[in-house]
Amino acid sequence: MIRLASHLAGKWVEGSGPSVELLNPATEEPVASVASGGLDLRGALVHARNVGGPALRALSFAERGLLLEKMSKAIHAERDALIDLAIANGGNTRSDAKFDLDGATQTLMAYAELGKKLGDRRVLGDGEPVDISGSRLQGQHVLSARHGVAVHIGAFNFPAWGWAEKAATALLAGMPVLTKPATATALVAHRTAQICVEAGILPTGALSFLCGAAGDLLEHLEWHDVVAFTGGSSTGLSIRKTEALLRQGVRVNVEADSLNAAVLVEGASDATFHAFVRDVVRDMSQKTGQKCTAIRRVLTPASELERVREAIAEALAAIKIGNPALDDIRMGPVATAAQKRDVGAGVQKLLEGTRAVFGEPGKVSPVGVPEGKGFFVPLLLLEAADSLGAKSVHEHEVFGPVATLLPYSGSERALQIVRAGQGGLVTSIYGDDRAPLGELVLGLAPWHGRLVVVDEKVAEKSVAPGTVLPGLVHGGPGRAGGGEELGGLRGMALYQQRTAVQGNGPLVAKLLGAG
Ligand code: NAP
Numbered sequence: 471m472i473r474l475a476s477h478l479a480g481k482w483v484e485g486s487g488p489s490v491e492l493l494n495p496a497t498e499e500p501v502a503s504v505a506s507g508g509l510d511l512r513g514a515l516v517h518a519r520n521v522g523g524p525a526l527r528a529l530s531f532a533e534r535g536l537l538l539e540k541m542s543k544a545i546h547a548e549r550d551a552l553i554d555l556a557i558a559n560g561g562n563t564r565s566d567a568k569f570d571l572d573g574a575t576q577t578l579m580a581y582a583e584l585g586k587k588l589g590d591r592r593v594l595g596d597g598e599p600v601d602i603s604g605s606r607l608q609g610q611h612v613l614s615a616r617h618g619v620a621v622h623i624g625a626f627n628f629p630a631w632g633w634a635e636k637a638a639t640a641l642l643a644g645m646p647v648l649t650k651p652a653t654a655t656a657l658v659a660h661r662t663a664q665i666c667v668e669a670g671i672l673p674t675g676a677l678s679f680l681c682g683a684a685g686d687l688l689e690h691l692e693w694h695d696v697v698a699f700t701g702g703s704s705t706g707l708s709i710r711k712t713e714a715l716l717r718q719g720v721r722v723n724v725e726a727d728s729l730n731a732a733v734l735v736e737g738a739s740d741a742t743f744h745a746f747v748r749d750v751v752r753d754m755s756q757k758t759g760q761k762c763t764a765i766r767r768v769l770t771p772a773s774e775l776e777r778v779r780e781a782i783a784e785a786l787a788a789i790k791i792g793n794p795a796l797d798d799i800r801m802g803p804v805a806t807a808a809q810k811r812d813v814g815a816g817v818q819k820l821l822e823g824t825r826a827v828f829g830e831p832g833k834v835s836p837v838g839v840p841e842g843k844g845f846f847v848p849l850l851l852l853e854a855a856d857s858l859g860a861k862s863v864h865e866h867e868v869f870g871p872v873a874t875l876l877p878y879s880g881s882e883r884a885l886q887i888v889r890a891g892q893g894g895l896v897t898s899i900y901g902d903d904r905a906p907l908g909e910l911v912l913g914l915a916p917w918h919g920r921l922v923v924v925d926e927k928v929a930e931k932s933v934a935p936g937t938v939l940p941g942l943v944h945g946g947p948g949r950a951g952g953g954e955e956l957g958g959l960r961g962m963a964l965y966q967q968r969t970a971v972q973g974n975g976p977l978v979a980k981l982l983g984a985g
Contacts, residue, residue: 471502471503472501472502472503472657473489473502474504476506477667478511478680479513479514479517485507486505489503493559495802495803495806495845496561496839496846498845501558502657502660506680506681507685509685514648515687518676519618519619520675521673521675522619522646522672523644523645523646525673525674525676526615526673529592529644530588531585534642535581535583535586536582537671538641539579545578545665551661552571555657556629557794559629559655560655560657560805562794563800566794569756570757573635574635574662575634576940581639581940584642593613594612594959594966596611597611606975606976607974608973608974608975610970610971611968612968615643615966615967616694616696618692618694619646619647619696620637620640620698621649621691621696621697623650623697623698623699623701624636624652625701626651630658632651632700635944640962640964642962643964644965646675646677646678647677647678649679654805656682659681663677688709688714689714691714691718691720692718693719696721696965698953700726702727703949706724706951709722710722723951724953725762725895725953725955727762728895728949729767730765730766730891730895731765731766731769731894731897732753732765732767733888733899734901735900735903735910737901738900739926739929742901746778746898747778748934749924749936751785753934754872755786755789755849758847759804759872760869763895764873764936766867766868767888771877779828782828783851789849790837791836792839803847810847813847813868814831816868816869817872820874823854823861824854824863826852826853829851830850834846834847847870847871849872853874853875854877857878857887860874860876881909884906885914888914888917889914893946893947893952894948895919895945895946896920896936899923901924907923917947919945919954920942940958942957943957944957
């Protein structure tokens with residue numbers, strides 16, 4: 471069995487102490503093991519700060535962008551082998567695995583392009599000079615790389631994309647990265663990081679990789695370090711509360727749970743209606759519903775409830791569940807036994823205010839796996855009679871292939887229902903009647919990091935709401951953690967210090983131009 475090591479202070483090192491086995495979620499066979507006891511995490515951070523940081527900051531944005539391009543190409547070159555690892559350790563279908571891996575390489579490439587555009591500079595001006603006294607006195611805001619380490623803690627569902635998207639923004643901004651993926655699905659994260667290290671692309675200390683539990687990592691962070699966390703709200707809260715981080719004023723970005731909604735607007739054209747059904751079904755089944763951006767709440771005009779229910783159920787019925795190593799399987803298991811338990815318990819909570827209209831809670835017959843093995847859960851479409859009254863639907867994220875139909879009448883009611891989710895990553899709105907579309911977009915924007923509007927003109931080509939785009943921000947207020955990542959320059963700002971430099975305007979401009 472493969473024993474996964476960490477890459478710290480420029481070397482591969484194995485941890486000691488109790489080890490955790492990584493399993494194939496379809497068969498429950500062990501595929502790798504990892505231990506992270508006894509690792510010198512303080513030393514790793516010091517090395518990243520003192521060796522990786524200066525080397526990265528000495529490069530221009532264009533040069534850093536070139537590193538990202540090489541990382542993207544190196545990972546892409548091993549795509550087929552990585553797909554096999556994702557099937558073995560993530561329960562991914564081939565299509566799920568490609569979604570994760572291509573998300574990683576395309577995001578790296580998008581930031582490589584941005585680096586090229588930013589060119590030879592090493593610091594960025596932020597906006598136009600601000601007049602102070604009407605004479606030569608002016609102020610210019612400037613963004614420069616922080617001199618610490620970007621510590622990235624990832625969730626289990628995107629072992630490649632999860633770390634690569636964070637690393638792309640931080641490295642382009644000029645900060646060294648220490649990335650810690652979720653342990654249960656670390657095989658793909660480990661191999662992708664190993665590919666980048668072995669290819670010798672990055673300066674020493676620019677990319678560190680911690681495999682296994684975080685141990686005392688956060689205790690050693692200092693004020694100019696940054697933590698970017700993706701995972702559950704309760705873990706996010708415990709990270710935020712870490713005394714060392716509070717004491718030192720370490721920046722913490724949290725990407726957490728979200729009860730994403732899809733809203734069908736009354737009178738949608740056939741093309742828009744089909745896009746709505748397509749996106750709901752894709753989000754329920756892709757990665758077995760284990761996407762932070764997946765649609766959990768499906769708002770439909772009460773007058774169209776029956777049509778929507780039938781269309782979604784028909785499409786769900788065509789999805790074959792089983793061992794993702796088999797070609798015709800469209801949905802694999804959830805990633806771990808704990809996830810399976812959580813999904814089961816979460817569904818019971820949702821059933822307090824809903825009934826199942828497709829699938830039977832707890833009942834699933836996966837194809838191609840040993841009897842009784844694997845962390846499989848059924849596809850479930852639930853329906854609420856009282857959309858706002860079904861409280862658990864608006865409070866509890868079931869991280870699996872489960873969504874709830876919520877009938878509504880009128881835009882005001884739709885706003886109330888979506889807002890009951892208390893802040894989210896993304897909501898998608900499908901319709902062709904501009905008046906309600908406008909009310910929904912303006913009424914939901916303050917509740918979300920991203921809104922997807924689909925009308926008949928873009929219905930066929932629109933990118934599914936579950937896909938996070940490198941050029942647009944990812945994150946959301948409230949329950950979603952209050953964080954913000956990606957979005958080009960916006961995402962890089964997390965890793966930069968904004969400084970107002972005031973004085974003799976032309977002189978300041980010359981000084982900054984030389985940066
Ligand atoms: P999780 O249990 O919260 O774990 C997330 C990460 O935190 C893992 O790497 C975990 O390491 C680490 N961790 C746990 N305790 C820690 C501690 N005390 N100090 C430092 N790190 C710690 O979440 P998950 O089960 O992997 O992911 C599922 C959740 O993530 C869902 O709720 C989903 O909504 C959310 N998610 C959000 C986004 C987003 O962008 N908003 C994206 C994906 C997923 P170990 O694995 O070693 O325990």
